[in-house]
Structures are given as structure tokens and as C-alpha cells.
Amino acid sequence: MACVEEHYCVISHNISNSIFSTMSETKRISSALISVFYKDGLDEIINKLHQEGVKLISTGGTQRFIESLGVPCQPVEELTGYPSILGGRVKTLHPKVFGGILARREEENDMAQMVSYDIPEIDLVIVDLYPFEQTVKSGAQDADIIEKIDIGGISLIRAGAKNYKDAVIVASKDQYKPLLDILNERGAETTLEERRWFAKEAFAVSSYYDSCIYNWFAKDEDDDHFRLALEGRTPMRYGENPHQKGTFRGDLGAMFDQVHGKEISYNNLLDINAAIDLIDEFDETTFAILKHNNACGVASRPTLLQAWKDALAGDPVSAFGGVLIANAPIDKETAEEINKIFFEVIIAPDYDCDALEILGQKKNRIILIRKEQELPKTLVRTALNGVLVQEKDTKNETPEDLKLVTSRKPSQEEIEDMLFANKLVKNSKSNSIVFARGKQLLASGVGQTSRVDALKQAVEKAHGFGFSLEGAAMASDAFFPFPDCVELADKAGVKNVIHPGGSVRDQESVDYCEQHDMTMVMTGFRHFKH
Numbered sequence: 001m002a003c004v005e006e007h008y009c010v011i012s013h014n015i016s017n018s019i020f021s022t023m024s025e026t027k028r029i030s031s032a033l034i035s036v037f038y039k040d041g042l043d044e045i046i047n048k049l050h051q052e053g054v055k056l057i058s059t060g061g062t063q064r065f066i067e068s069l070g071v072p073c074q075p076v077e078e079l080t081g082y083p084s085i086l087g088g089r090v091k092t093l094h095p096k097v098f099g100g101i102l103a104r105r106e107e108e109n110d111m112a113q114m115v116s117y118d119i120p121e122i123d124l125v126i127v128d129l130y131p132f133e134q135t136v137k138s139g140a141q142d143a144d145i146i147e148k149i150d151i152g153g154i155s156l157i158r159a160g161a162k163n164y165k166d167a168v169i170v171a172s173k174d175q176y177k178p179l180l181d182i183l184n185e186r187g188a189e190t191t192l193e194e195r196r197w198f199a200k201e202a203f204a205v206s207s208y209y210d211s212c213i214y215n216w217f218a219k220d221e222d223d224d225h226f227r228l229a230l231e232g233r234t235p236m237r238y239g240e241n242p243h244q245k246g247t248f249r250g251d252l253g254a255m256f257d258q259v260h261g262k263e264i265s266y267n268n269l270l271d272i273n274a275a276i277d278l279i280d281e282f283d284e285t286t287f288a289i290l291k292h293n294n295a296c297g298v299a300s301r302p303t304l305l306q307a308w309k310d311a312l313a314g315d316p317v318s319a320f321g322g323v324l325i326a327n328a329p330i331d332k333e334t335a336e337e338i339n340k341i342f343f344e345v346i347i348a349p350d351y352d353c354d355a356l357e358i359l360g361q362k363k364n365r366i367i368l369i370r371k372e373q374e375l376p377k378t379l380v381r382t383a384l385n386g387v388l389v390q391e392k393d394t395k396n397e398t399p400e401d402l403k404l405v406t407s408r409k410p411s412q413e414e415i416e417d418m419l420f421a422n423k424l425v426k427n428s429k430s431n432s433i434v435f436a437r438g439k440q441l442l443a444s445g446v447g448q449t450s451r452v453d454a455l456k457q458a459v460e461k462a463h464g465f466g467f468s469l470e471g472a473a474m475a476s477d478a479f480f481p482f483p484d485c486v487e488l489a490d491k492a493g494v495k496n497v498i499h500p501g502g503s504v505r506d507q508e509s510v511d512y513c514e515q516h517d518m519t520m521v522m523t524g525f526r527h528f529k530h
Helices: 002-016 042-051 060-068 076-080 095-102 108-116 132-137 142-147 152-162 173-186 192-218 266-279 304-314 332-338 353-359 412-426 451-464 484-492 506-515
Strands: 031-035 055-058 124-127 168-170 233-235 247-249 256-260 286-291 294-300 322-326 343-348 366-370 378-383 386-391 433-436 441-445 473-476 496-499 519-522
Touching: 031 042, 031 060, 031 095, 031 152, 042 055, 042 124, 042 173, 055 060, 055 076, 076 095, 095 108, 095 152, 124 152, 132 142, 132 192, 152 168, 152 192, 168 173, 168 192, 173 192, 256 353, 266 286, 266 294, 266 322, 266 343, 266 366, 286 304, 294 304, 294 412, 294 441, 304 322, 304 332, 304 441, 332 353, 412 433, 412 441, 412 473, 412 496, 433 451, 441 451, 451 484, 484 506, 506 519
Parallel strands: 031 055, 031 124, 124 168, 322 343, 343 366, 473 496, 496 519
Antiparallel strands: 233 247, 256 366, 286 294, 286 322, 378 386, 433 441, 433 473
16 A cells, blocks of 8 residues: 555656646546445545535445445446346446446547447446455365456456546555545546556556466466466665665565664565575574575574574674574563674564664664565576576475484484584575584585585684584585595584485495494485575
8 A cells, every 4th residue: 555655646746747737638537436345445435526526336235335425326237227147247247337438538439329329428437356365365165266256347447447548447445545635636537647547557456366366276287377466565775786776576564564674675685585484494492693695693492592692603793784583572681682783684573672672772773573474385586588486495304304324323412403404504505514513503604616615614614613513413405426525524523414315426425424433314305595
């Protein structure tokens, strides 16, 4: 709604200052067809239209709603000479309705036929569509979903939008306010540019609706058609860099309540997305710190405060300017510790009032409350002259997935460390290596062109922050093509190795671990991330 209002204000400003906004483009609304599912906010429009002497035509529940306001209304059945038939499937599909909307007022032949067939002009159509998408999300049966495929409404929208030179189409309750603003400002008169704007919005409504229907019919079928329909727009200050434009398409408000801070940037959103993917891997109380889409600190602990302290210890340098996320509410004591460093964004399911007051001391700090929202199970990415589409990597390994390939058996604690490290490496840019112990990220090497370079980076980082790797677990997002990685890990003190396996030379790495009393498990699942 806010985006619609903002866009409409811009349109109105442009109209008022445009030399093309002339009297010849202004059309007066004399009659209106109103048939809607959602009636909230409609009463003001109806009363204003009535004050302006506009004749109203309507159907069923909308007609009763209009009459309950004390406003006269002609039933559409009276206009067409036909009742609503087929269980309400056919109400407005009639030449006397569509002729009145589609007639080109400047065409003599059109107007002559209007007179000949006694068809009244319809200058305004207010209509919305059956809630198809909401019905699908409710888990309704197919028969109920089919009945929510709108026929008359979608036809009225297309007719009104096509003939925008003469008619106004309001295709959603989101456009009630723009229409009401026009009625209050100028009465029942609209300009060509306003009508064209409403037409554009109408086709946005109809195309989104049809895409939802197609996607429901297609479901998981792999065919030659692809439709991605998203509602909502959040402008970014810029894209990945200041010279690039950027916009988020979708309903960001359904994901978060932003309770403090500056506008979210394009790069913030990339980090936030990575943070959500990572934190959703954990059921235990966990804190994570991310930078450039990779974790630089993660810890799972009995208390959030300790989780924060141990996550920060993983890399206090990279944490500067990072994105913080927790899967438990932020309390005052934790907020006091967090507030000691500079960071861009913090995300949590909730905050104590005292915690919010502390964290809000920096005016630009973005504070987000995460809402319950189902996330897409399909990933879409532009590539060349099209898009790449794949299933989201939702595989979360369990102890049952681990194939022990060495004699040394891991303890329960060591198994937990390997699985912890594997969750982190899954959510790190490839090639990646992760070291973990005691459910704490010790160090990682990410985004390297060779696996051995990723490992060397991780070893250097761990030692740089004072971590011993004795007895640590090492996770790799893909197999080891040579035994050099496990040899380097062994010399650094690593005792447990988890990786997918699958190399033709797997046995060389297995043999090294066997000879040096190391544990190696294979999962069978690679976790590349590019």
C-alpha cells in the first residue's frame, strides 16, 4: 500500500505539472460498476460517487453493501436481463456490461451501436478478484481452489484497462486511496494519465493472478514455462555498488518489522538472507555473525549471552560492521555486550524493552524483528539471457547420514562437532573449509579457488585468534581430490574430518587418516555454494 501511495503521489505531481493534462483529456465519471470481494474502505468511495451524482451498478453482496449505506444501486441483473447463473459463475459476462466498458467514445460506429442496443456507458469499474492465492495457502481441496479462479472479475479488469482512454479501472483495494484522493480533489473527473496509471496497475494485478493460477496447476512439473510473480517493492539506496541501481521485489514487511535504523541496503539484504539460511540450521540457542554472506562467528550455548561471547571470539575483527542474528530473544545483558561493537544489522525473534533501548543508541543501526514466514523452496538466479532455477539445499545431515570409513570411532561430542561444522560449511562460499569444536566456529577458509588454499586460510585464521585446533573437527563442502588437505589438517591438530566423499582418490585421504589415528566420515552430500 505504501508503495502504491508513494507511486501515486509521484504520478499526481507529474500530472499537475504536465502540459498534457488538458481539459480535452479529462473525462467525467457518470456511471460505475462495482463488484468486489473486499469491502473495507469502499464506503467512502461510494458516498463520494453518490455525492457527485454517479449512477451505481452492482452485484450480489456488493449491491447489498451499497444499499446498506442508503445509496441507490441498479442490480446488474436488471441491466442484462439475466440472473446470476451457474452457482454465481456467470454474473457480469454480458454485452450490456462489456459493451458499456469497451465502447470507444470517439468512434461514431461504437456509439451508434450503443444506442441501437440500449447499452449504457460505464465509466468506472471497481472490481477485485476471488482470493485464489490465499485459498491455495489455506490447504483447501482442489474443488474449492478451482471455484476461486475468477472469470468475470478478470474479464472486467482487462476490459477496463484496455479502454483506459475512456474508463477508469480500479482492480484492487490497494487502489482505493488513489481513487478517493482524485474524487476528493476534483470530483468525478480523471485525466488520461491517471487512467493510464490505473490501467497499468490493473494489468499488474491480472498478470500476478494468472501466474499464481499457472503455478498451482504446474506445481512441481518440469515444463517449458516459467512464471515468477512477486508483489511489493522496496527501493534500495543503490545496488551492490553506489553506481548501480537496486530494488528488492517482494514483501519485505512479511519477513521483518524494522524497529530502528536507516534504510536496508542491497548488500544488507544479501547478508540478511545468508544469516537467515544459516540460523535456520540450528535448534539450540545460537548466535551468528556474518560478513559478505559468510559466517565469521557462530556458537551454540545454553544462554544467548554466552553464545554471543563465543561467536564474537571466532573473529572479532571481521565482526566489525557485520550482520548479527540470533534464534532467541535479545535480553538486556546480551544487548549490553553486543552494544560494545559496531555492526550494521541485528536480527532476532524479539527483544526485551531494555535491550531495544540499548541497541537503539546508534541511530543508523538496523534492528529487525523476524516474523514467521514460509520461505521459497526454489532458488532463482539470472544467468546470460535467462534464469537458473534449482531446489534449495535443505539437506541437513544427521548421525544416520555419516558413513565411518576409518577405524577410529568418534565420541558423541565429536559427532556433534562434525555436524556443527558441516552446517557452517554448507552455508559458506565455495571452496570452503570450516574448523569447529565444542559447538563453536574456530575458523573458516571460504571462497578460495583451491581447497588446500581454503584450508591454509582457516589454519592461519584460527592461530591468529589464539585458537588451538587440537581435537577439532574439519568440514569440507566437497570431497578431497588429494590427501594433502587431511595431512595439513592433521599437522594442525585436527582429529575429526567430515566431507561428502566421491573422489576417485578418496582412498588416499582415508588411508592417511587411518595411519594417523584420525576419524573420517563421509555424508554423500556435497554442499557447493556459489
